[in-house]
Amino acid sequence: KNQKPERPARRRWRSMAEEEFDTIIETLQDGEDEDEEKSREGRQSGDEDEDEEAMAADRQRAGECPVSEELKIAIQGCCTSEGPEQLLASVTTLRRLVSVEQDPLLQQVVNSGVLPRIVHLVKESTPQVQFEAAWILTNVCSGDSMQTRACIDAGAVPVLIEKVAINNLGEQCLWCLSNIAGDSTNTRDVVIDAGLVEALTRLLLLSFHPAEHREFCRNAAYALSNVCRGKPAPHVEPDFGPFLKIFDSGDTEAAKDLLWAISYISEEKQDLVMSVPLLAAVVRYLQNPEPLLLTPALRTLGNLATGNAAQTQAVIDSCALPVLTRLLDHPKQSILKEVCWTFSNITAGTM
Secondary structure, X not given: OOOOOOOOOOOOOOOOOHHHHHHXXXXXXXXXXXXXXXXXOOOOOOOOOHHHHHHHHHHHHOOOOOOOHHHHHHHHHHHHOOOHHHHHHHHHHHHHHOOOOOOOXXXXXXXXXXXXXXXXXXXXXOHHHHHHHHHHHHHHOXXXXXXXXXXXXXXXXXXXXXXXXXXXXXXXXXXXXXXXXXXXXXXXXXXXXXXXXXXXXXXXOOOOOHHHOHHHHHHHHHHHHHHHOOOOOOOOOOOHHHHHHHHHHOOHHHHHHHHHHHHHHHOOOHHHHOOHHHHHHHHHHOOOOOHHHHHHHHHHHHHHHOOOHHHHHHHHHOOHHHHHHHHHHOOOHHHHHHHHHHHHHHHOOOO
């Protein structure tokens, strides 16, 4: 029986239209916890030569990158502002500078030494400042590994986990933790050891309507996906029961990430994904026409079929075979490969 290779890790950078940002700030000022739609645009890459980009990155890490006067003033204001309005203005300016689509000033912010102060503002400040500070950390952690490590060294992880909740600030902190976990297996393990999976499990056990909190469900699934991926396999054994609530959000992105998280765990810890409700959910997504959902669902069943006789039998008992048979007519070659791989593992089992 053969196993499939894992997907490469990825992280998300956050950009937002100003009118959308203003709506969230108004929500925070009113003390409400309503979800806001946020754009999840990836960082746009230019046509610059890769060698020049690498050299520029080296210069930035060495502190040779020039710092604009606006950035200097914003950093100074974050550290010295006494009034809440002045502090909010400074943190907002800094957030805007690390959120521009072309050349965000991530390394300059790291070089300035302001990150411990930003972490402190996430921990103790007004809701608006906390949200802005968490957004700054999120984008810094979307950069390279050294920038992510700088946030960890500044003490960000335990503070972010403490603030994770089903509200705007908590969702932003969760996004940042997801970026940290997605950087490398080492940073992934830092987040695991700090208790992110346990914190998410407690929140998902609360009574709430997933469809009304799609942003939280999306970030929770994204976080779990990054926590479960990578080689060597993570030392985590999530209870997927509470996480199945995410499927009820109706969010395709959340469903995709949760299905990938399940597939990652199924590579080496098949017993964790053998519950009847979980397999029923996975098989249900086999009937979804979207390849982004089909592939991880197929991968999970294929991984289970690489296991022992009981695990292979669980795939058969899940009523997956009729659905898999229909997928043999799928027009997409990558899906056909997954289906054939799954069938080959099932037929390679015992009589």
